[in-house]
C-alpha cells in the first residue's frame with residue numbers, strides 16, 4: 147500500500163468555531179494531501195463548488211490512486227487493491243460517465259467455500275439448485291441476510307439526494323444519524339454476529355457464509371461491526387463492476403479534469419501560521435533532493451492518520467495532538483502466475499476443477515483468506531477465462547506473506563509471484579469511535595469514514611461531503627450543515 151510506517155500524531159481538536167468570512171470572498175489556495183480516490187474526488191468536487199479561481203494543490207508521495215493500484219503480469223495489468231464496485235455506488239458510476247471511462251466486462255465464475263479440508267459450499271451452474279442447497283444447510287439465512295442488507299442500502303442511498311441538495315455533515319455520526327437514525331449508529335457499534343443472530347440467522351450460516359465474505363473483503367471475522375459487515379455482503383452481490391483499464395484511472399482523470407496542481411512529494415508537517423478569524427496553514431514537504439513549504443487557507447488530509455500509516459506532524463495547534471486510536475489491518479496480496487494445485491482442494495484431476503474463486507472459513511489449518519483466478523483490467527470481447535488445467539493469474543489474500551511451502555501447497559508450479567503488503571483497511575475492533583472530520587477551523591480529515599466502512603464509494607461520499615462542508619462553512623451557510631429530518635424537509639422543498 148502507498149502508506150508507510152512511522153509515528154503519527156494527530157490533532158483531535160474540533161473547535162466547532164466557524165471562521166468569519168464575507169460572502170463572496172473565496173479561499174485563494176486549498177491543499178489536499180493524498181491522491182487516492184478520496185483526495186482525487188475531493189479535488190473534483192471542490193472545483194465544482196469553489197469554481198476556477200481557487201488554486202488547488204494535491205500532494206502525493208506515491209502513485210496516483212493510492213489503494214487503487216495494479217501490477218503487470220505478462221504485459222497485462224491486474225487490480226491488486228480496490229477491485230469491485232457495487233452497481234448502486236452512484237458517485238463512482240457518475241465519475242465513470244463524466245470522465246468518458248467504461249465499465250469493464252464481467253466474466254462469469256463459480257465460487258466455493260473451503261474449510262481447510264473440504265468445500266462447505268460449491269456453486270453449480272444451476273441457480274435454483276444452489277438456492278435449494280443453501281436452504282437445506284442453512285434454512286432461510288440467505289433470504290434474511292439479503293433483506294437486511296437491502297433495507298440498509300435503501301436508507302443509505304438517501305445520502306445522494308441530501309448531497310444533491312447541498313447538505314453537509316460535520317461528523318460521520320451526524321451523517322449516519324441523518325440517514326438511518328439511532329439504528330444506523332448502532333450498526334457501527336454492534337457486531338455483525340450479534341445483529342444477525344437477532345434476525346434469527348443460524349450460527350452455521352454466520353460461520354460459513356458470512357465469515358467467508360468478511361474474510362475476503364476485510365480480512366476479518368464476522369465480529370466486525372454490522373454496518374461494515376453489510377458493506378462486505380454488498381461487495382459480493384450481483385452486478386459488481388470495475389473500470390476498463392483499471393480503477394485508478396478514475397483518480398488520474400478526475401485530477402486532470404479538475405485542473406489541479408499535482409505535487410509529487412511527501413508532506414511532512416502542517417503548522418498553524420496565523421490564527422484569529424482567518425487561519426493560514428503552512429504545509430511542509432520533502433522529496434529526495436529538496437524540501438519546501440507553501441501556505442493554504444484550507445487543508446484537507448485524505449490519507450489515514452493512525453500510528454502505522456503516516457509520518458505527518460502537526461505544529462502550533464492548541465491543544466496539542468494525540469494519535470487517533472486504532473490500527474490498520476495488514477493484508478498481503480500475492481499475484482501468482484501459475485498452475486493451481488487442485489489436489490489441495492480435493493480435485494486430483496485439474497481439468498475437473500470448476501471454481502475460479504475460493505473463499506475460506508476460519509480455521510487453524512488455513513494460511514490464506516481467499517484465492518481467485520483474476521482477469522486483466524482490459525478485457526476484449528473474445529476474452530475467456532483460462533481452463534482449470536492452464537496456467538492462470540491468481541490473486542491470493544493472506545494476513546502474512548506466504549511461505550515457499552505454502553505457495554507449493556497452493557500451486558503445482560508457477561512462473562512469477564508479486565507481493566503487495568498493504569495496510570488495507572481499519573482493524574474494526576481496534577478503534578474507539580470514529581475520527582472527526584473537522585480537525586481545526588479550516589483543517590479537515592477525510593478518512594474517518596473508513597471506520598464505518600472502507601470502500602471506494604465511501605471515500606467518494608466523504609469527498610462530496612468535504613466539498614459541501616468546506617464550502618458551506620466558508621460561506622457561513624450554516625443551515626446547510628447537520629440538518630435534522632432531511633427526509634421530510636427535502637420532500638417539502640421539492
Ligand SMILES: Cc1cc2nc3c(=O)[nH]c(=O)nc-3n(C[C@H](O)[C@H](O)[C@H](O)COP(=O)(O)OP(=O)(O)OC[C@H]3O[C@@H](n4cnc5c(N)ncnc54)[C@H](O)[C@@H]3O)c2cc1C
Nearest residue numbers: 148180182183184207208212213228229230413570601602
Ligand atoms: C487489498 C484491498 C482490496 C480492496 N478491495 C476493495 C473493493 O473491491 N472495492 C472497494 O470499494 N474498496 C476496496 N478496498 C478499499 C479501497 O481501496 C479504499 O477504501 C480506498 O481506495 C481508500 O482511498 P483513499 O483515497 O481514502 O486512501 P488511499 O488510497 O490510501 O490514498 C491516500 C494517498 O495519500 C498518499 N499519502 C499518504 N501520506 C502522504 C504524505 N505524507 N504526503 C503525500 N501523500 C501522502 C498515499 O500515497 C496515497 O496515495 C480495498 C482495499 C484493499 C487494500
